[in-house]
Amino acid sequence: MSIVELNEASDQSASETVSSELGGCHWDCDTESDHSGE
Amino acid sequence: MYKTLCGPIAVQVEVTEMCNDTCRHCYNFFRHDNYVCKTMSEGEVSIVISELQKYQVVRGVITGGEPLIVPDIFLKLAEGMASIGMRTTVNTNLILFNKAIGTELLKIGTGTIMTSLIGDTPELHDFVTQNPGSWKGTVNGIELAKSMGFRVLVNMVLTKWNIHRVREVGNLVGSLGANTFGATRACAPGPIAKDFHKNLISIEELRESLKILYELKEKWDYKVDIFEHYPWCALGDLEKYSYLARRKCTAGITSCTIGADGELRPCGHSSMRYGNVFSEGLSKPWMKMNDWRKQIYSGSCIKCSFFNRCTGGCPTEIQNSLDKKDHHCTSEEDVISLPINKEEIISLDPDCIYKLNEKIILRKEEFGGTIGTRNGEKLLFVDKKFFETLLNLKDQKFSIRQVSVESAEDLDQVIQLFSILFSKKMITEGR
Numbered sequence: 001m002s003i004v005e006l007n008e009a010s011d012q013s014a015s016e017t018v019s020s021e022l023g024g025c026h027w028d029c030d031t032e033s034d035h036s037g038e
Numbered sequence: 039m040y041k042t043l044c045g046p047i048a049v050q051v052e053v054t055e056m057c058n059d060t061c062r063h064c065y066n067f068f069r070h071d072n073y074v075c076k077t078m079s080e081g082e083v084s085i086v087i088s089e090l091q092k093y094q095v096v097r098g099v100i101t102g103g104e105p106l107i108v109p110d111i112f113l114k115l116a117e118g119m120a121s122i123g124m125r126t127t128v129n130t131n132l133i134l135f136n137k138a139i140g141t142e143l144l145k146i147g148t149g150t151i152m153t154s155l156i157g158d159t160p161e162l163h164d165f166v167t168q169n170p171g172s173w174k175g176t177v178n179g180i181e182l183a184k185s186m187g188f189r190v191l192v193n194m195v196l197t198k199w200n201i202h203r204v205r206e207v208g209n210l211v212g213s214l215g216a217n218t219f220g221a222t223r224a225c226a227p228g229p230i231a232k233d234f235h236k237n238l239i240s241i242e243e244l245r246e247s248l249k250i251l252y253e254l255k256e257k258w259d260y261k262v263d264i265f266e267h268y269p270w271c272a273l274g275d276l277e278k279y280s281y282l283a284r285r286k287c288t289a290g291i292t293s294c295t296i297g298a299d300g301e302l303r304p305c306g307h308s309s310m311r312y313g314n315v316f317s318e319g320l321s322k323p324w325m326k327m328n329d330w331r332k333q334i335y336s337g338s339c340i341k342c343s344f345f346n347r348c349t350g351g352c353p354t355e356i357q358n359s360l361d362k363k364d365h366h367c368t369s370e371e372d373v374i375s376l377p378i379n380k381e382e383i384i385s386l387d388p389d390c391i392y393k394l395n396e397k398i399i400l401r402k403e404e405f406g407g408t409i410g411t412r413n414g415e416k417l418l419f420v421d422k423k424f425f426e427t428l429l430n431l432k433d434q435k436f437s438i439r440q441v442s443v444e445s446a447e448d449l450d451q452v453i454q455l456f457s458i459l460f461s462k463k464m465i466t467e468g469r
Binding site: 001002003004005006007008009023024025026027028029030 | 306
């Protein structure tokens with residue numbers, strides 16, 4: 001049972017990878033804000 | 039090489055290719071020459087929604103062109119995306135924004151808008167948009183959206199035309215009460231690359247813009263951001279710019295763009311097409327984007343020791359540049375510090391009772407599964423056994439010790455995994 005890396009070449013910790021995986025271009029990828037009201 | 043997901047996690051949907059501005063820096067390949075612009079029909083919007091639902095896509099951006107040119111179709115798309123639980127934001131120049139549209143958007147639950155402000159004066163802004171009166175329209179739109187309670191993110195696209203006005207635009211954005219001010223470099227995508235290069239900012243100007251952004255952050259009550267991925271060597275001081283470094287190129291990996299013609303593209307910058315969502319669905323064209331998951335467009339960046347974490351520069355720009363290099367990529371020696379990972383993981387008590395977050399998404403993948411919160415802000419990719427375990431825990435209360443026993447997994451390992459889930463709000467206390 002484990003967390004897997006999306007990037008197969010990655011050597012970093014899983015939690016670090018996935019915390020930034022969604023950050024792309026031209027959109028709001030603010031994972032620090034609480035937008036639960038939306 | 040990235041693993042292949044069954045579908046994207048985030049999509050940009052270009053509802054129309056029409057725009058009332060004609061920005062000189064526009065990366066839309068369809069915004070140049072004598073192209074006849076397309077708009078999605080109601081039926082096509084329904085297909086898009088149905089496909090997004092089928093693959094549990096969690097986040098969306100409605101963009102264009104300018105979405106508000108076709109308000110009925112735009113609102114239908116926004117409503118559809120909200121109805122399937124997607125967290126959706128809108129990219130618009132706000133010129134056509136009004137109370138009626140704002141009220142509808144808020145009713146739907148779409149409360150975040152991203153817009154562009156190119157200059158602090160009408161002269162500069164309208165010169166770049168090539169649309170007289172556009173500055174006034176956008177500024178009025180920002181004020182109205184803020185007065186209605188929208189979260190407004192304002193981006194300044196940086197070129198040689200306006201690079202000397204970052205501070206002034208930042209101050210104007212602050213006085214308008216925006217939530218975020220972004221100052222983002224213009225890239226040089228294919229169709230306009232050849233004659234546009236001379237208008238791109240230099241690496242020195244880019245670094246100065248970052249410095250000014252962080253000075254503005256201290257002055258105004260807003261966040262600062264860049265709305266594109268910058269190569270790590272361009273950012274340089276990654277400890278200072280950890281927040282900005284969170285943006286990577288995710289094209290074809292976790293995200294993609296659906297054009298107004300239904301064509302699936304890796305991102306809005308790219309004119310590469312992989313199939314039509316209207317006629318083939320989302321999965322088939324998505325599966326064809328393996329070239330992006332293999333990162334074959336990353337040029338000389340693949341030799342860099344930071345490549346896996348940085349993801350290199352903009353692949354579309356690299357493809358179109360003469361030297362196969364993002365023009366702001368310098369050298370890994372310019373990376374003087376590394377990003378700070380602020381995520382704190384507290385080790386959980388194995389005998390406490392927990393439950394899965396009611397809004398958790400469990401999406402089956404070939405390698406196991408994607409676990410995400412409904413708003414898509416937190417994600418984990420897990421192996422088959424972990425995924426099956428979580429599926430079985432749905433609608434149940436459980437202790438970590440119980441999970442360890444039932445799955446025959448080492449208790450410390452299970453504590454570690456569930457502590458990560460807890461830190462990402464994927465599980466909560468069950469009492």
